[in-house]
Amino acid sequence: MNHAKTVIEISNVSKRFGSVVAVDDNSLTIQEGEFFALLGPSGCGKTTLLRMLAGLEVPTEGKILIDGEDMHGVPPNHRPINMVFQSYAVFPHMTVFENVGYGLKVTGVPEPTLREGVMAALDQVQLGDYQDRMPDQLSGGQKQRVALARALVKKPKVLLLDEPLSALDAKLREAMQLELVKLQNTVGITFVIVTHDQDEALSMADRIAVINEGKIEQIAEPRTIYEFPANRFVADFIGKMNVFDARVKENGDSITIEAPDVGSFSVSHPEDIEPDRINAVAIRPEKTRLTAKRPDDSLFSTEAQIVNIAYHGKETAIFVEIGQGTELSCTVPNTSRSQHLPKTGDTCWVSWQVDDMLLLE
Amino acid sequence: MLGVPPGIWLTVFFIIPLSLIWLFSFGDKRGLIDIDLTWTMANYARAMDPLYLQIFLKSFWFAGITTLACLLVAFPIAIAITFAPSRIRPILLLLVILPFWTNLLIRTYALIAVLRTKGYVNFGLEYLWDGLNAILLFFGMDPSGLIGERFTPAPLLYNNFAVVFGLVYVHLPFMVLPLYASLDRMDRSYLEASLDLGATQFRTFLSITVPLAMPGIISGLIITFIPALGSFLTPDLLGGTDSQMIANVIERQFKSANDWPFGSALSFILMYITFFVLAARALFSKRGSTMDAG
Numbered sequence: 241m242n243h244a245k246t247v248i249e250i251s252n253v254s255k256r257f258g259s260v261v262a263v264d265d266n267s268l269t270i271q272e273g274e275f276f277a278l279l280g281p282s283g284c285g286k287t288t289l290l291r292m293l294a295g296l297e298v299p300t301e302g303k304i305l306i307d308g309e310d311m312h313g314v315p316p317n318h319r320p321i322n323m324v325f326q327s328y329a330v331f332p333h334m335t336v337f338e339n340v341g342y343g344l345k346v347t348g349v350p351e352p353t354l355r356e357g358v359m360a361a362l363d364q365v366q367l368g369d370y371q372d373r374m375p376d377q378l379s380g381g382q383k384q385r386v387a388l389a390r391a392l393v394k395k396p397k398v399l400l401l402d403e404p405l406s407a408l409d410a411k412l413r414e415a416m417q418l419e420l421v422k423l424q425n426t427v428g429i430t431f432v433i434v435t436h437d438q439d440e441a442l443s444m445a446d447r448i449a450v451i452n453e454g455k456i457e458q459i460a461e462p463r464t465i466y467e468f469p470a471n472r473f474v475a476d477f478i479g480k481m482n483v484f485d486a487r488v489k490e491n492g493d494s495i496t497i498e499a500p501d502v503g504s505f506s507v508s509h510p511e512d513i514e515p516d517r518i519n520a521v522a523i524r525p526e527k528t529r530l531t532a533k534r535p536d537d538s539l540f541s542t543e544a545q546i547v548n549i550a551y552h553g554k555e556t557a558i559f560v561e562i563g564q565g566t567e568l569s570c571t572v573p574n575t576s577r578s579q580h581l582p583k584t585g586d587t588c589w590v591s592w593q594v595d596d597m598l599l600l601e
Numbered sequence: 602m603l604g605v606p607p608g609i610w611l612t613v614f615f616i617i618p619l620s621l622i623w624l625f626s627f628g629d630k631r632g633l634i635d636i637d638l639t640w641t642m643a644n645y646a647r648a649m650d651p652l653y654l655q656i657f658l659k660s661f662w663f664a665g666i667t668t669l670a671c672l673l674v675a676f677p678i679a680i681a682i683t684f685a686p687s688r689i690r691p692i693l694l695l696l697v698i699l700p701f702w703t704n705l706l707i708r709t710y711a712l713i714a715v716l717r718t719k720g721y722v723n724f725g726l727e728y729l730w731d732g733l734n735a736i737l738l739f740f741g742m743d744p745s746g747l748i749g750e751r752f753t754p755a756p757l758l759y760n761n762f763a764v765v766f767g768l769v770y771v772h773l774p775f776m777v778l779p780l781y782a783s784l785d786r787m788d789r790s791y792l793e794a795s796l797d798l799g800a801t802q803f804r805t806f807l808s809i810t811v812p813l814a815m816p817g818i819i820s821g822l823i824i825t826f827i828p829a830l831g832s833f834l835t836p837d838l839l840g841g842t843d844s845q846m847i848a849n850v851i852e853r854q855f856k857s858a859n860d861w862p863f864g865s866a867l868s869f870i871l872m873y874i875t876f877f878v879l880a881a882r883a884l885f886s887k888r889g890s891t892m893d894a895g
Contacts, residue, residue, distance in 0.1 A: 294793075294797055295796075295797075296793050296796075296797070315796065316793070316796040316797045317796050317797070317798075317799045317800060317801060318799075321797075322797055322798065323793075323794070323797045325790045325793070325794055326790075327788060327790050329788065329790040329791050329793070329794035331791060331794075331795075331809060331813075332813070333812045333813065342795070342798055342800070342808075343798030343799050343800075346795075346798065346799050346800035346801075346804050346808070347799045387794075390794075390798065391797075391798075394798065394799065
């Protein structure tokens with residue numbers, strides 16, 4: 241992918257609604273052709289940020305450049321950006337064809353060009369045969385395709401998608417995820433998607449910005465977000481995580497982590513970390529191992545008692561107690577039908593690689 | 602009392618009186634108060650006289666202009682209320698409904714005070730005229746050639762204009778409320794999507810707002826048109842000799858002319874017309890929905 245050119249530049253943008261700060265002094269650049277996700281819990285300000293890109297909200301402070309141009313005072317109808325709304329907003333009084341053609345018609349595109357563009361866009365979203373249908377004859381997924389075609393036909397610099405998959409059922413959602421990525425690769429337009437669904441963001445996006453309470457917590461590629469979360473919020477929000485309070489002491493080349501609930505660990509000094517600011521350690525459930533016998537010394541291990549088991553089909557979540565009342569969640573993949581599963585009350589050893597632990601601020 | 606089935610109330614207070622009037626319309630007037638039910642069609646035939654047809658036509662004309670004027674005035678008001686901050690929206694709605702709390706007669710007399718020769722509008726116009734006059738004199742021009750030698754009050758009362766003005770004033774809330782209801786229900790993202798797709802505000806209004814508000818527009822047209830068509834007090838108090846509407850004629854049959862059968866016939870013709878309008882609306886909305894489905 242060519243990441244040469246910046247298409248969106250957000251600098252120090254804030255948005256306040258009365259005394260409520262929706263977006264709090266954020267800066268962000270998005271490259272041309274990127275699939276970028278704004279991820280966060282509901283009410284974190286991600287949709288407000290997207291609406292400011294579309295011109296539907298005006299930033300209280302800060303600057304937004306799109307394709308190098310300052311968007312201050314530029315109304316939505318003059319921005320090289322189009323949006324797929326969460327409710328799809330497919331006009332109920334127009335046919336599919338009229339919906340998709342609307343954006344061309346209002347800007348005076350002549351009829352033959354319009355027809356050509358609309359049919360190409362409908363083919364792109366596999367709705368070629370649906371041009372004469374009315375929106376109330378379409379399923380949710382089809383309406384979404386219409387909304388998608390309607391935006392794509394404008395050939396925008398950037399396509400904004402506000403929670404595009406939240407109204408679809410699980411099966412369709414997964415299929416649409418793949419399709420959106422494929423579509424983005426074909427059309428080569430920059431996609432900016434807003435979602436509260438981490439699976440969606442992780443599986444589709446090239447880069448993710450995790451947002452909490454109006455502030456961007458981390459911007460990185462999906463794998464970095466998951467494996468190296470920048471802070472406690474990101475670690476907790478993305479996937480499942482066992483987090484323990486901890487303190488770090490420096491001894492020259494190595495550091496010692498003391499987590500009262502778990503134990504103490506010595507690891508080599510990571511370069512990019514200030515030991516004073518670390519106050520927690522964390523381990524992902526799937527990075528732990530449960531064994532009947534004590535594993536060898538290359539792993540950190542501790543004795544544990546199983547307190548709860550939740551079977552999820554492809555994996556089993558096992559909750560164990562270590563030390564005095566510290567609960568830890570472990571995930572065991574169900575790789576074989578004959579796999580032995582422990583029972584509640586069993587004692588066992590829980591272990592993990594010290595390198596897989598995260599140090600959190 | 603409350604245990605009486607609603608059907609009884611409907612019969613006693615609605616169906617029986619209405620049936621009586623319907624029977625009267627086929628009756629013959631005998632003496633001062635006697636009416637013989639002869640099943641004559643003479644009353645209806647008399648109503649077809651060009652004199653009365655013309656008044657029917659005029660009533661339609663007034664009601665039509667009133668309805669149209671209401672629509673043009675009410676649309677911006679309804680939009681303003683819809684997009685007003687949620688704190689002041691109830692206050693604006695209250696202001697629209699407020700006239701209902703005052704008696705129609707009092708409101709109409711208030712309008713007379715506004716429109717008459719020595720009314721507030723003419724006071725205002727005279728004030729402007731004086732000002733203009735002074736300015737022209739100041740610049741050494743002779744005002745008599747441009748704006749006349751003396752201020753002549755505009756004839757605003759006791760004519761057709763006054764009737765339509767009064768009807769618009771009285772019926773405006775009937776138009777504002779259904780429009781507001783349909784605009785308020787409308788998903789804002791339709792408007793945002795239209796802007797996002799490159800349409801101007803005006804284009805969005807024409808292509809998205811108006812079609813989506815159509816149910817409210819039609820309701821507003823109907824519930825304005827029907828009462829406007831049967832208006833009695835407004836043309837009676839604000840109109841001149843040639844601006845009476847059909848309800849004024851009906852009133853006269855029941856009172857000064859003492860011709861109840863003819864008044865009843867006129868009443869029922871008016872009612873049939875109203876039913877026809879409602880039927881046309883039902884047909885329209887049915888066609889609208891089949892168009893959606895096709």
